[in-house]
Amino acid sequence: MTAADDNTEATHQRARLLVVDDDPDMLRLLSLRLTGAGYQVTPATSAEAALTQLEIEHPQLVLSDVRLPGRDGLQLFDEIRKNHPTLPVILLTAHGTIPDAVEATSRGVFTYLTKPYDARELLEKIAQALALSAPSASPAKGTDERWRSEIVSRSNRMAELLAEARMVAKSDASVLLRGDSGAGKELLARAIHKASARAAKPFVAVNCGAIPEALLESELFGHMKGAFTDAHANHKGLFQQADGGTLLLDEIGDMPPALQVKLLRVLQERAVRPLGGSQSIEVDVRIISATHRDLDAAMAAGQFREDLYYRLNVVTLNLPSLADRREDIPLLANHFLQRLAGKYGKRLSGFAPEALKALATAPWPGNVRQLFNVVEQVCALSTSPLVPLALVQRALRVPTVEVQTYAQAKQRFERDYLVGLLKLTDGNVADAARLADRNRTEFYRLLQKHELTPGSFKADGAQGSGDPVADERQG
Structure with a gap:
């Protein structure tokens, strides 16, 4: 069992399940099995009893038989959906009621299992449902988490990365962040800066691939008045603006070769000479660089200087893709939804369980940035407090674009x-x-x-x- 599995199991063992079945023997068997798996179980023998327990116990999941006396399991689900829209529900059904159960999944039931059910499959489905609806893990009491407040995560992969980042932040070593586009490299760079002794000084970021080559030198190193036609005044470059703090060189792999030479000289001499200037200016800057490119291949092709690479790559941190930290997707999606609801003047309570499931299983080639764009689309278009599956599917089918005014x-x-x-x-x-x-x-x-x-x-x-x-x- 991996550390991630241990962490997930620990989270699930604290979960309370409401189990509903009118068969005393089946209810006892289910309760024993789930208690043995580490869950807290509240039993109920009818839909009415279950609805009463819902208000008392506040469970994290409901497991119900479809055939119940009086109000059946499907009617129970409808009532739960009305008053507790994000609470996951799993139905147990006999073969004769499968069509009803299938219809229920289209309306929001997390899943259904047929009797006699497979115990391992039942535990797996419960774990999946809880993972999609679990709240963020709270930091240990007394720990200061403000340095990483912008990074929303509960996954083991990110926990390990953040632990490394916090250790690295204590030194002044140059850091190279590797990861796919949209994975959150700038957020991690900001977190490292906040955890460092330079936190009170500026954090400055520049995307080396987004600025034309002729302008990049002036942006980085500055220029003097009259250095070129539009230079009407002295201009401090980003190195000077970041003096005492941290400079993020994003997409460093896209930096033109001629500028790589000048950057190396600045790093060696710890001084910059503005365009049109005759004197160098000392700077004290911690460098964090980031790239989605394979710099080893770029060096082999002569596109990236080896001496600069080793100067920048004192410590390497690798950001996982969103697909490698899927347990963070529901947390991120709800975080973005609450953040964007204010922008669009919407009162949004969350995602329907099946909508959250669709988000958690999507491929996400564009990583966290793509997830943000999808959430912004559904937020802008949603007409109900609970974002439905159809809206999420619509956003996932089309290429995601940045929503702009x-x-x-x-x-x-x-x-x-x-x-x-x-x-x-x-x-x-x-x-x-x-x-x-x-x-x-x-x-x-x-x-x-x-x-x-x-x-x-x-x-x-x-x-x-x-x-x-x-x-x-x-x-």
Whole structure:
């Protein structure tokens, strides 16, 4: 048995189950078997008795026979669903009532088992249902968990990773975070910063693959007034902004080779020289880098410097994919739902059990980021307090996109449009303004609004002088 299994079993042994059956012998047998498996069991011989016990005991799961005197198991489920919508229900059914049980699963019953049931299968289904509805594990009394407050998790894999991260945070060693896109590398970097002696100083993050190469150097190291046409004032680079704190170099594998050389020099000398500057400025920065790429393959292909790799890779932490920490999915989904409910002005109580089951078993190639996007879609579209299965299935069938306001979408389109024009005209502002049917002054205002530098869009052949100021004046 693994540590994860031990942790899950310990969680389940604290769970209380409400077991409903009008056959005294069957009820006694079920109670003994489940008590032997470590559960607390409350027995009931009718639907009416079960509903009374529900208000007294507050169980984590209901296991009921379909055939009961008076109100049957299906009617009991309907009543439970009305008053306790997220409480999982498992039905035990004879062969003659299978069609009714199948219909019940489409309405929200977690699952059904036929009599005579397999004891091992019953325990497995109960464990699955509890895993989907279990609350977050509480931290040990007296421990300060604020450093990792943004990371929602109860899985053993994440617990081990966070323990390593907390140890690493005590040193000043450079850390390389490896993991798929959307797995939460920036959140882990922030947590390491918060747990370190640098917590009171800035945490600064930059995505090395999202900034054009010509702008990245200025962003990282800064520039002096007059270093190029749009440099109207001295600009502190991210290294200086993070002085005393932590700098996250996200997607470090996408950093251009020429900049890798300059970054290595900064790490060796612990000083930066801004563009257009004549003196180096000392900086005290802890470096955390992150990538989803295979850097070993990139080094073999000559795309990533080996000396820089070993400088950055003092300690490596590997983030598991969401598929490797499935027990965290219900916890994350409900966390995101409550967070987003306020944004959309909705009163949402949670997910229907079958909707949560669909989320927990989905493939999630986009990891936590994809889960967030799916939850945002269902939150925006839900018309009932309990998110239904149909809405989750709809969100999972279509490619997930980031939900934006009209203003945000317009801003993104405008920036992408300007970038396209500058690429098309090799950074020539007059030509780009003409194509946009705007005067040059107005076009410059748009570029400043989106922090776009025309000179960075020059074609390679047009950069013969090597002087960014002279090159940009030619545009």
